[in-house]
Every structure is written in C-alpha cells, then in structure tokens.
Amino acid sequence: MAEPSAVEQCWLQAARDFIRRALPGREGPGGPEPPPLDAVLRCLRSAGGGDLPLAYSFISISDLQHRQCMPCCSHLTWSTNEFKEWAHQGQGALPMQSALPRTYLILVGYLTDRRQENKEKLVDGCLYVKDNTGIIPCELLHFEFEWLESLFLFPSWSYIPQIDQRAAGYLEILVDPVPVNPPEEVPASIPVPYPVSAEPLLTSRIPCKDRSKLTVAGELARLGPLLCISHKTFFFLFLKCFTSAVLFPVLVQKPNQLAWHHTLQLGHRYTITGLSVSSLKKSGHRVFVTGVSSCLLPYCAEQVREQPVDSAWQGESTPSSSLETAEQLSGSLELGVEERPGSTKESKIISYVGTVTKILNVQAGLFLLDDKVCLCLAYQQLLNSARGLRPGACVELIDVHLLQKPLVSFPFVVLGACLSSTVVLKSFSRLSILYQPPTSSGNLYLQLLFRHNLGMPLYLWLVSLLETFEERFSCFFGRRTLLLSSTHRNPGAAEKFLVPLLQAVVPDREEARDIYNEILAKIHQCPLQKCVTLKPLCQAPSLSAVCRMAEQKSWEGFSPSQLLSPLEAQHMGTQELNRRLAWSYCTLSAGSFQPQLILLGVLRVSSRSSSLQLQDKTSTLPCVISHKDGSPFAHTALLGSLLQVENYQLVVERFLQTDFPSWEQLANLEYVRDKKISVYVQFYFEDVQVLHAAEGQIRKGLRSRNSSSLRKNDGGSLTSDLETPEAKMLKLEDPKPDTQSAEDCQKGQSSTTRTSCVSRLFLVTQKEGLMLGNYQLPREGDREREGQELQRSFQATVLWLGRPRLWSHSRETGNPLELEETSCDGEEGVTRHEALLLFMGKSLRWFPFLHLEGLYRFIVPHCSDLEVFDKLCFPPVPAKFLNMSSCPLCLPIQDTWHLQHETWISCLTEHQLAVRSVLRGMDQRISSIPEVLSNSFTGSLVSFSGEIVERTLCASPKNEKTSVTLGLQKQKGSLLASDHSVKLSISVAPGSPGVVDIYIAATYLQHLWGLLPGAKILFQNLERKISRFHNVYCTYIASSCVSIISLPAFHLPSGPAEEGSSPRLVFLSNLLPHLQHLPQARILCHLSCVLTLSLQWVCSLCSSIFKEGRCTRDNPRCPSHTGVRQASARVLVEDGTGEAFVLCRNQHVAAMLGLSLLEWEALQNCVQSRGRVSIQHGEATGTGCVEEPEDLIACYLRSLCRSPLICRPILLDFSLDRKPSKILQPAPLQLRNFRCGEVDFVSQVGPRLSLLCLNVEEVEQDALSYLNSERIRTSAHCRWEHGPVSTG
C-alpha cells in the first residue's frame, strides 16, 4: 500500500481525534476495548469502493445538535447527479420549497432505544443515535431489532433542527445503516416451541398450565400506536391466524420490547414467544401479554402447523377498508355536500396514502395531506413527537375515519386516526423544512381532547378557539403561561376560557374513556365514529375582526331614511336633514352575532386617550366598565388582566357625511359622501371573568372590600413573587409587549425584590376633566420649548389620610387597618393635608380609575423618602405664562408611581367613620336635577346625575367657541364636524318631570364614550346657564367630567330610543306649580279656535320662500332646486280648568285641522305654486292682505278654520314652549264659561300658557265621556270652584 498523501495523513489524524473523542472503546467482555478506528475506516473504505472519503469530515452528535441550525443531508456514496435527481424528485409535492442542502459529513454512532435522563434509563419507544458526545432521536423507515446497541455508519441521512433554534433536532435515516463491525455469526435458529392455537386460549376462561411459555404466530394485521397511560408505555399488535380472518391481540409492554414497534411491518408474518394470557381489569378483554423473555421472531413455516380455529371467532373480521386517493375523497366530499348539518351518521373507515403538504397545527396533531385532506393524529397521542411528518413526507394511513364536514367553518375533509388506525411513514421529506415539535408535556389540545372525550367536530372547534386565543394573547403573557394546563397547580388562561365552554357542550360523561375497549372491542367503538356537522356555539375572534364584524353589522340593511320619521323629514331644510343623519348608533350584543361572540381582551388604559380599552395582538377596543350598584369602576388591580365578557353592549357610532338636498332623495345613496364608524364596548364589572390576573396585583385587589365580587378568585394561588407594580407598568406601557421583555423585566426584578417603597393613602375630593395645557413634560421641555404641542392633563384635589409609610417591599403596602389608625389623627390633622395633584404624561392612565369619594393609595417604588408627597411645585408651564400669585402649588404625579384603589368612603365601617367627617368640608356637591333647574339655584358650576333621555346633534352656537375648543380641534380623529354640538336631555328617571339639557361641543366628544339614551351618567363641573327663553341648560366646559353610572338596559332596541308610554294626563290648572320641570304631558282639551295658520314652501338651503320650482332669493342668487314644505299654526285650547296657546308645526297642523294625509298632501302641493299662504283669526275676506284676497286656497283654509267641525275635543301631547323666568305669582283668577260635551259650566282660570304641540289625537265620543269621568274621578285635588252649571 502506498504511503498516504499529506491530505490523507491530515484526514486520518482528524479521524483518529474524532474517534477517540466521540467513540471511545466500550467495556467489552474482556476489559475495555480499543476505539474502533480501524473498523470504522474499513467500513468507510468498503462503502467508498476502497477509497477513503477525503472530501467528508466526521461529525459528532453534539456538534450536529449545536452547530447545525439549518436542515441538511449527507449522502456518503452519491454522485452529484444522483443527489440532484433525488432532490428534484422530492420537490414534486411542493415546488416552491427548496430541497435539503447537501453537506459532506460522516455520521457514525450507536443505535439505541434508551436514553439517560436524571441518572435513569428511559425507554419511551423512540430510537436514538448516540456517541460519546450526545444522543439524538432518529426516525428510520426500516429497522431490525438486532441493530440495537451496535455501532453503525450512516451512509445517507438528514438532520432536521427544530424551528426553535435553541432546541436540538432529529435524524432521518434515509438508507439502512452499515454495521461497523461485521455481524457476528447468527446462531442456529433459536429453538421455538410450536405455536399454539391462539384463539381458544383467549376465549376460554380455563387458566393455562404454563402461562409464560406460550408461543403464537400469525400475520401482522394491525399495529396500534404507541400509547402512554399513567406513565406506562405500551402498544397493541394484532396477529391474524393464517387460515382465517380471526385477529388476536398482543399487548407489548416491556420497555425492551417497545422498539418492536419500529420493526413490525404490516402483512409480514411473525412468531412471538413467552406470552401469557391476561384478562384486562376493566373491560374483561383477554389478550396475550408479552413477558420479560418474550421474543419477536420472523415466522418460519416449517416450525408451525396449521391451527384449528374456533367457530366463535369466525364471523369477526377486520373493518374492511379500501385505499382511496385524494381524487376519490374530493368526490365523496362533493356527495357529502347534500348532507344536512346536524345529521348524525357513521363515519366511513378507509385507507389512504398521501403527501404531507402543510402542518396545520402540530400541537393539535393536524396535518394537511395533498393540499386537500386534513389528517388528525391527536387521538393517537403523537408519542413520536410527529418526527418525520414534515411537508414532503409520504404517509400511509390504514383504517382511518373519514369525516366529511365536521365543523361548518373547517375547510377540509378530515381523516381521523383512532387507536385502531395505523399510520406508517412511507418516505421522508427531501425538503429543507424545519421540525416543529408538539409540546411534549402539558399539551392542552391533547389534554382537553382526552379529558372531555371530544369527538372530531368539537375537537376542531376547540382547536380553532385555542389557536386564535394563543395567537391573540401569547405576546402579552407568553405561550407557556397561557396554555398551562391544570395538571399544574394553577390552570392557565386558555383552560379557564375553554373548559366551561366544553362543559356546556359535553355534559358530564358518566363513563371515563375506555381506551382498551376502543382498541379491543369486537365491534369498533371510538369517538370518531359519529360524523356530525357542528355549528360552533360561540366564537372569540380577534378584536380587529370584532370591529370588522361590528362595522358590517351596523351598515347591514342600513338606510338613512331609518333615522328620521318621514313625517318630520319632509319638513326639514338641507342643513337640518343632513345634520340629523350625521350621527347615529347601534348596539350589538353577544347574540347579535352568529355564533355568539365572546369578547376577550387585556384591560389597559391608553395614556393617549386616557380611556380604558381591551387589547389583543391585533387591535384595541375602547371600553366602558360600570358596576351594577352604580359605583364607579376603579379596579386598578384589574389593569393588565385578561378578561372575558359574554354580556356586553358593543356600540357602533355611525358618522355619515351626506348632502341630501331633501328627504325625497334619502333612498339615493349617491348623496352619502363619507361614512365612518367608531366602535367601543360597555359592560358591567360583575359580568367580567378574569382569565389571567395581572400578577402581584390581584391579591391586593381582592383584599379591598369592594372587589369581593371578582369572580375568578384563585385564592392566593399566584406564586410569582417577581412582579411589582413597577414591573407591571413597564409591561403595560410597552406598545409591543413581548415575552422577552417581560422575562427581562422579571429578571431585573428578582435582584431588587427587597427594594423599599413609600405609600400614602388619600381621598379624592374633586376631579376635573382632561384638559389641554401648555405644560412641559420634563424631558421634552429642554429641547423644544417653542411650538410645543399642548399637553393633555387633569387635576384632582385630594385629602391625604395619615402619614406616608415606608415598606420594605411594594407587595406589603397598606391594609385597611391603616384607616383606623388614620382616624387617630383627628379631623384637624387630616383636613390640613389637602393637595392638588397634577396628572400628565403616563400618569394620565389613572384618569379612568380616579373617582370622587374614592380612597386610594399611591405607591412610589424604589423610594425611601417619606417626604416624596410633599414636594409641591408650580405647574410646569413656561415661565412667561406663570403667574405666581394665581397659580396654586401642585404635586405632579410621576410616571412610575402606582395608584391602588382601596375603597369608597361610603363603604367605611364605624371604626373608620372619623375619615368620613372630613367629607363635610368638601367643595364639590352633587345636586339633584330639580335643584339645578330651580330658580333659587346659585353657582355657575354644577354636578348632578341623571339618565339620558335623548341625544341629538345640533348646530353649535357661534358664541360658544373658546380658545380651548379651538385647541382641541387640532386633534385628529374627531369624526363629528367641529361646528356641531350634542344636546343631551337628562332626567332623573325616564318619564319623571324635570329635564335639563346639556350641550357638549363635538370636539369634546372624541373620548366621551357611553353617552347613549338610557345610560345614567354623573356629570361634574358643568356650567349652568339660562337661555333667553328662561330655560336652564348646561354646557360641558374644559374642566367638566363625566362618569357612567349605569349602562342602558341591555334589551334596548338598536337605534334611537322609542318613546315609551304616553305622557300622563294633566289639567292645565295643575301645570302652574310644576312648570319648571315638566318634560311633556297630555291634556284632554277642546280646540277653541285657530288663531293663525301658515303654509309655505321654503328653500332647503337658505330658507327663503321657494316658488314654482326655484328659490326666490335673488341677491345673491340661490342655486337651490329643492323646496321644503313647512306649516305652522297657533291655536287656542281649553280643558275646563284653563286655556292655553298651542304652537303646532308641520304634520301636527294637519292633525289639528283634522285633515287626512291625502288631503294634506294635496293642500301642500297647491301651495307650491304660491310659495306661501297664511291666514289669521278674525280677519275678513280681503283684509289680511298677505295673500291674494281671491286666493282659493286661502278661502278654503279660512272656511275650514271657521267650521264648527274644527272646534272639537282632542287629546294633546305637549311640552312647554317657554318656561317662565320666575315662579309665577298666582294671577287673579277669572271666571269663564266652558262647554264640555252637552254641558256648559263656569270655572275660574289662571293666565294662558304657551304650549308646543307634540301630538294630536282624535277622541271618539265614547272615549271622551270615559276620559272625562276618569279625569274627574282620579283628580280629587282638582279645584272645582263651582260645580257644573246646567244652562238647560
């Protein structure tokens, strides 16, 4: 042999080094053996046709696992062309994927079925390649049991790392390994006892004489999956008698036999020795069980005689299955379309060969085959961790269930492998695709599947819910935390979410799942047999999808004409018409969606808008949270928690920009220029379920008395000590939170857990609204003083209760006892400690939580300075604006400070009452609506609460604009035109007297959620004003503030609230004392006469008279082509107790005149050519002069008004037109004659009131007498000075 070349020398040296390191000699029978260098080289030479593979280098298992992070393959003996050919073929199924790149590596190692873990040999049924440096799982398509523990050269293999770079991958062995040492002489065939006739042993109850010495033989007909139950790994195989179709089961359960699973091949014949017959405890099934000495041997015909078969087994046969192709399946899918959903039928059992084209969800065991069939392996436990099942791999499925449309929303036909199905990997993928392993322990998908014994439809539904859940929230809490299963002490959020849903669908199963029965029963039973199409019962889509769906729903079937009653709309000018369309809303509940929609989100506060919101990965949804008892929402502890809400109102505010010329075009959507929506949700705290509590916070929250209603109280099961309020804040403020930063954050905390902090208790005595101010935030102030944007801020006045306290750890801060100690300070001690707090920047997040009369605590982390709350300063405005004398000192709240709500002053106990005494000195007082309306009310700022009766958009009074609103107009995102304002009519309760109107400029409305009819609201610091008609009204100003006390009733129909019952019946004489707060009422009255009547057509743009199809305005000329008809009348009515002027408009004029719609229509059309017709009471023909004396229409109207038919009893709904400025002095009463039906009588009456007509109804004679008697009976207090006087 020639001297090796330098290259070869070098290579040999490397080989020597490698083998010494990775393959040191093992303990042999005669002491340690030398490293197998020569044997390995010999083996390599023979594989390479005599040459050493100098282009290749050795790789150890450890290097493979740690250095190789991309998939690769190595083919020791292949030419380049052979490799290219192989790679090209592999791309057939997925041409877009690149093939495995080739490396030039030599892999040598031992094949083994056990690995060392915690000094314990572990046999899990998987195969491994190991050397001295490490051990790696491997998958083989062909395996011989004798290969175990032998040293092999692997000529052709792929290494597939995991997607998670930190975890090691596995090997796919492409070609049979070559033994490094020539195989030992095979001993002459092992003496095998004659196999017994299997079947009688299983059916008879007679115990065998020699239980452990049975030998059976047969053809392998079925191979069950490896299962692990109660930490015991096993599998079943089924041998078929040679002469019949009878199958007999063999339970393989000894650890050293689990590797048989890799050698067994369907259709091959085997002999198994050392079996015993055993009866399974639960089901009583009799099976063969392997013993320690059992062997699996290939069957040799000459060793076996024909076996007699008992007739009892004759009838049973395997479920016959046919091999189907993807085309056949899609054919049957088309047939299946005709199936009605919900109909139950048996699933078909088939066999199938296909190529994995996509991993749908490896955790859930879902793979896509041939781009059209879903393979579900979840029912088989996935014990080999789905190794080998990469896209491009070919699998053969034997006896799987075909389920055509298990879930309405699931797009694929499903092949479900159950415990009696066999899944065989036929070929490995040749594509460069990383390995996605399923979680080995605590796989929530599989756990819930097995625990609730789910059928395929429910399982797929569970998968879709869990997938979305994980996708939405793992960025906040980390996958692990979310998907923790209850096998751990504290179930994760996903389980808390899903288990109640599953329990609702799958009622408590009487029987636990019996897997032995599933495998062994003569008649196949498994959860995959039933083939039902499930309609999901609920959904929990991402927030962005929620908003999309809400938007779609809100426009579904929407038309602008819905927003207006046609009777009103036809009299509206362009401006009013379009303004009335500009803003509307609709509310949706969980049941508005199909299937029902469950809201999930992490509760956060936007420090930009200072509003609460639910958040997930996709979007945020502003939210309004109220308490059912009317107390404000202040659960600071809930910040950062994952909430579930099923009872909610999703409010879609619709903003339309339209230019409809008149009501007639309302159906023509061309006039809609733009439409936008904004969506928010409102719900009660009591309807919230906390799926994942913000750590470290919840315990404190639970301690305070008012959070006892927190439903999911896991009773101190939170174990993490790491999360301090500060850590929480970092997490909350991080715009793109991820697990990494959370981990870092926690790491950082662990070193500083003993850091001290300072806290102080306080009571909120006044809170103002959000304002824009020229404050400077500390950091930015230095750089750009000029042109700095206005900063949002708010102020609150508080009373410090007690002294600041020092805590060694922020977790330990405070308890309610502190309040009792506080009371020792005495009243004087407390009242002196008033402070003005200034919130800006990040501390704005406390805005939604801070409420009047709440007791809170500030916690300053990492602080030991007890005077930190005394560091008052001037507000940070530029010096030139600072007027020292008028500017009060304030305490700016730092970003890192944490606010914690303790309780409400009303909740304090007797012991703590001393604190309540400080309330006496509080500035702010909540008034009642009657107080606000009262003329004796003094003070310009008012606070009161009430229910919104009506919400209308109106034109902003020109003089209301202040510099602050101008500043706000710059803010983007306002969906209402800035020259609009909103009028809210507020009453104490619906139908109760006393309504006060509040005007809010559109610019303030941007972040005012929940101002809907039916909602009860606390308004603070509104400006009280008096109109020129002496009406009291309020305006929302910069320091005003609203908080929602209760939400509108949940059953409220969408759209504007309909008027409920008719107004109550009153007497005119009774009105006087109640004038100040009478929203509307009804009288039964007599129409005495029509004083004035006017019908006109006005221009829809400029309100000039519109005549003969055009506007009469000439200078400047008006381009309008649209006229709007309007009518008004002033009539006199009396009800026997008094008289009143009534102003009627538009359609009410027709009703007052007793005209039908058609007559009214015709009359108005006649006015069109004239522009305007009006008449006055008492004028003779030819005098009024406004209209042509001979005008037919005027004549008609005049005679109509004089007709005795007009003067009739009517039911009139009205409101007061003008309210008197002061309580009227009772005017001297006058005696007047009245006529009631057939009866004349005399009554004393007060001054005439001025009413506005809201509705007119005719009264039938019968109804009239009934109403009259009813009126007299019920109104005992009615002052009849004289009884009815018959004039006979």
Ligand SMILES: [Zn+2]
């Ligand atoms: Zn089955």
Ligand SMILES: [Zn+2]
């Ligand atoms: Zn005009």
